[in-house]
Amino acid sequence: MSDSADKVKKIVVEHLGVEADKVTEEASFIDDLGADSLDIVELVMAFEEEFGVEIPDDAAEKIATVKDAIDYIEANKG
Amino acid sequence: MRRVVVTGLGLVTPLGGDVETSWKNLLAGKSGAGTITRFDTTDQKCTIACEVKPADHEYGFDPMKRVDHKVQRQVDPFIVYGIDAAGQALEDAGLSDMTDEQKLRAGCSIGSGIGGLPGIESESLLLAEKGPGRVSPHFVHGRLINLISGQVSIKYGLMGPNHAVVTACSTGAHSIGDAARMIRDDDADIMLAGGAESTICPIGIAGFAQARALNMSSNDAPEKASRPYDKDRDGFVMGEGAGVVVLEEYEHAKARGAKIYAEVVGYGLSGDAYHVTAPHPEGFGAFRSMEMALKKAGMTPADIDYINAHGTSTMADTIELGAVKRLFGNEIANVSMSSTKSAIGHLLGGAGAVESIFCILAIRDQIVPPTLNLDNPDEGTEGVDLVPHTAKKRAVKAALNNSFGFGGTNASLIVKAVED
Numbered sequence: 234m235s236d237s238a239d240k241v242k243k244i245v246v247e248h249l250g251v252e253a254d255k256v257t258e259e260a261s262f263i264d265d266l267g268a269d270s271l272d273i274v275e276l277v278m279a280f281e282e283e284f285g286v287e288i289p290d291d292a293a294e295k296i297a298t299v300k301d302a303i304d305y306i307e308a309n310k311g
Numbered sequence: 312m313r314r315v316v317v318t319g320l321g322l323v324t325p326l327g328g329d330v331e332t333s334w335k336n337l338l339a340g341k342s343g344a345g346t347i348t349r350f351d352t353t354d355q356k357c358t359i360a361c362e363v364k365p366a367d368h369e370y371g372f373d374p375m376k377r378v379d380h381k382v383q384r385q386v387d388p389f390i391v392y393g394i395d396a397a398g399q400a401l402e403d404a405g406l407s408d409m410t411d412e413q414k415l416r417a418g419c420s421i422g423s424g425i426g427g428l429p430g431i432e433s434e435s436l437l438l439a440e441k442g443p444g445r446v447s448p449h450f451v452h453g454r455l456i457n458l459i460s461g462q463v464s465i466k467y468g469l470m471g472p473n474h475a476v477v478t479a480c481s482t483g484a485h486s487i488g489d490a491a492r493m494i495r496d497d498d499a500d501i502m503l504a505g506g507a508e509s510t511i512c513p514i515g516i517a518g519f520a521q522a523r524a525l526n527m528s529s530n531d532a533p534e535k536a537s538r539p540y541d542k543d544r545d546g547f548v549m550g551e552g553a554g555v556v557v558l559e560e561y562e563h564a565k566a567r568g569a570k571i572y573a574e575v576v577g578y579g580l581s582g583d584a585y586h587v588t589a590p591h592p593e594g595f596g597a598f599r600s601m602e603m604a605l606k607k608a609g610m611t612p613a614d615i616d617y618i619n620a621h622g623t624s625t626m627a628d629t630i631e632l633g634a635v636k637r638l639f640g641n642e643i644a645n646v647s648m649s650s651t652k653s654a655i656g657h658l659l660g661g662a663g664a665v666e667s668i669f670c671i672l673a674i675r676d677q678i679v680p681p682t683l684n685l686d687n688p689d690e691g692t693e694g695v696d697l698v699p700h701t702a703k704k705r706a707v708k709a710a711l712n713n714s715f716g717f718g719g720t721n722a723s724l725i726v727k728a729v730e731d
Contacts, residue, residue, distance in 0.1 A: 250380030272381070274448040282445070 237284065237310070238303045244279045245299060248272065258300040276302070284310045315491040316729060317572040318564050319404025319557030320668050321396035321505075325361035325550055325655045328372030329399060333655075334672050336370055337680045338702040342534040343655045344548050349511050356520040359533035360511045361550035361656030363392065382462065385449035387427030392553035392661075393459030393507035394466065397421060400503060401467060404557040404569060409468070409501075417501035418471030419460035420490035421555055422482040424660025424716065427454025429512035459507055459553075471499040477660075479716030480621075482506045483554060484663030484724050488578035490558050500563045505664035507553030519549065522588060526624065537657075538684035539622035539650035540632065540692050547623040550656025554664030556671070561729075573671045573726040576709070577608030583719030590627045590715060594634030597621075597713065600721035601638055604711065608725045612642040615725070617679045617710040619666040622650025623657050629691050631713060636695070647705060649698040653683035663714030667724050670710035674728050678704050 242256045251266050262268040262276065277293045280286065280302060286309045288296075296302050320330045325343025327333035336343075343361035352358040366373035374383055374391050377398035383391055397419070401407045409417060434450050452458055457475035464473050472493050476486040483506030490504035519525045526546035529536035537548040564571055581603065583596035590597065605611065618635060622628050628650070636643050651669055658665050673679050685699035696703075709727040 248381070248384065250384070267381075271448040278445060278447075 235303070235307065237306050240283055241280065241299060241303050241306065244283060245276065248276055248279060256299055258298070258303065260299050261297055263297070280306060286310050313495050313497060314561035315494045315558050315575045316561050316564050317556050317575065317671055317726065318559045318569040319400035319406065320572065320671065321399030321403065321555045322552070322665060322668055323363055323372050323392040323396050324552040324665060325363055327370040330403070330668065332370050334669070337651060337654055337669065338678060340681055340683060340701055341654065342683060343550065344533040344536060346533060347511060347516070350513055355513070355516055356527045357516050357525045358530045359536055359548060360516070361548055362511055363552050386453040386458065386462070387430040388509035388551070389423050389427060389507045389553070390453070390459050390462060392509060392551070393421050393555065394462050396505060396507065396553040396555040397459070397463040397503045400555045400557045404559070406501065406557060407467070413501065414468045415470050416499050417469045418473055418493065418499045419463050419469055420472070420474040420476065420486045420493070420502055420504045421459040421463065422476035422486045422506050422660055423456045423459065423508055424477065424479045424482045425508065425510050426456040428510040428515050430454045432512050432514045463503060469503070472502070478720045478722070479718060480657065480659050480662055481714040481716040481720050481722040482660035482663065483665065484667060484712055484714035484722035485580065487556060487558070487575065487664060487667055488580070488722060488724055491575040491578060494558055494560050500560045502558045503555055504558050505553065505555035506661045508659040508661040509551040510659065511549055511551055516549065524588070524625065525549065535684055537624045537653045539620070539624045539628050539653050539682055540689055540697050541685050542687040542689045544624040544628065546625055547652065548656040550652070550658040551661070552655070552658050552665060553661050554668045556664070556668060571729050573674050574729045575724065576727045577604035577610065577723070577725030579603030579607065579723040581721045583721065585719050588717050590630050591719070592630060594630045596719060596721045597631050597715060598634040598638055600723040601634065601711065601713065604723035604725050608727070610709065610725065612639040613645070614709050615646055615711050616705070616707040617670065617673050618646060618648040619670050619710065619712045620648050620650045621713040621715045622682070623652055624650070629689055631715070632691060632695065643695055647679045647696045647698050647703060649680055649682040651680050663712060663722060663724070666714070667712045667726065670712050670726050673707045673710055674726065677707055678702055679707060
């Protein structure tokens with residue numbers, strides 16, 4: 234697993250208060266991890282902060298699963 | 312007329328994360344005061360407070376017991392304290408699992424004096440440092456005063472009146488009084504009522520210090536700083552925490568065989584119409600608030616055994632005492648009056664609720680909590696039992712709580728042992 238994936242999962246566990254083993258790459262933030270739309274805004278902010286990337290609103294809207302987040306960060310981080 | 316009784320209690324205080332621990336420590340004469348641990352107090356004029364202790368402390372508070380981890384991250388501590396105290400009260404009342412029918416007739420009236428000041432402060436700093444894109448999406452609803460009532464109603468499915476009082480340091484007493492009226496007026500059968508506060512943060516301490524309200528002379532002796540009625544008192548010590556009661560319509564409580572602590576029999580309210588921070592010098596508003604509560608209860612001063620005073624450890628203590636003396640006349644000789652702010656500090660919007668719970672426990676256990684640090688009683692205190700230093704066993708059938716707030720707002724609540 235990549236370094237980014239580890240960090241993304243750690244942020245998700247911390248922000249959503251879910252068990253680490255539930256945070257698989259296929260997990261949907263809303264359907265599987267109990268997040269609501271505001272939680273996703275907060276997660277996106279935390280990703281931006283951690284990885285020094287900008288995630289514009291239109292890109293953030295497409296992030297539905299843990300894998301979506303990891304892929305976006307891998308492709309865009311500096 | 313529909314009668315209103317108390318069937319559940321919940322407390323988070325600087326002396327304990329629950330009712331029995333807080334009460335035991337209060338009666339033992341312990342102080343919740345100490346040097347502020349929450350933030351760096353460099354350059355602050357006041358460096359002490361009565362903080363709610365962490366979970367690993369002998370009488371700490373564990374937020375993980377009742378408050379969802381995610382909610383804890385999103386909201387200010389006053390909301391966490393409020394949710395927990397409400398949960399305790401529901402469990403105590405045997406109402407944590409209500410039917411849908413009960414939930415439709417159950418509401419919340421849990422307020423706060425100031426609300427989420429620590430979060431307003433930290434998010435404002437973040438805004439200035441990193442820009443608007445870093446402000447939390449939970450900023451607004453994690454700080455709003457009515458969000459204890461909101462969170463509690465969502466957590467427990469309470470669909471009755473959802474209300475939140477904001478009257479500075481009389482919030483807790485007004486919250487209970489207003490909620491009792493809602494039950495009396497048949498808006499609900501069950502109300503969770505009380506108040507919470509947590510403003511031990513740099514701007515909270517600095518703001519009250521600049522208003523010359525806080526004790527600033529006892530930073531090296533925190534436990535001695537809150538000394539109501541003492542000659543050397545010079546400002547309050549900030550506390551934090553929450554108090555929530557379950558109020559219930561009497562027949563409803565009896566029908567389900569609930570444990571009944573006391574009846575809410577009197578509620579008085581008034582305005583000083585005088586000054587934003589100073590009370591009326593003759594305690595005119597305080598007098599009328601107590602007088603109204605007695606009248607509503609159909610009682611006279613002779614019926615009151617214990618007064619939990621507003622008594623913040625400021626110059627205003629003797630103004631309140633003067634009003635009590637005028638109202639009580641010769642009956643002053645038969646009442647005990649103490650300020651538990653000497654032990655837990657001033658919980659601001661939580662004070663009236665926490666102190667009303669102490670009144671209820673005084674009735675339950677037939678003992679009144681002490682006024683700590685009353686070494687040299689001020690002039691005008693002669694002939695009044697201010698319960699110095701140690702708790703006192705005595706008959707307590709009815710008790711009165713006074714809570715007064717900035718803006719000249721006053722509330723008095725009377726609770727009484729239940730009689731059929």
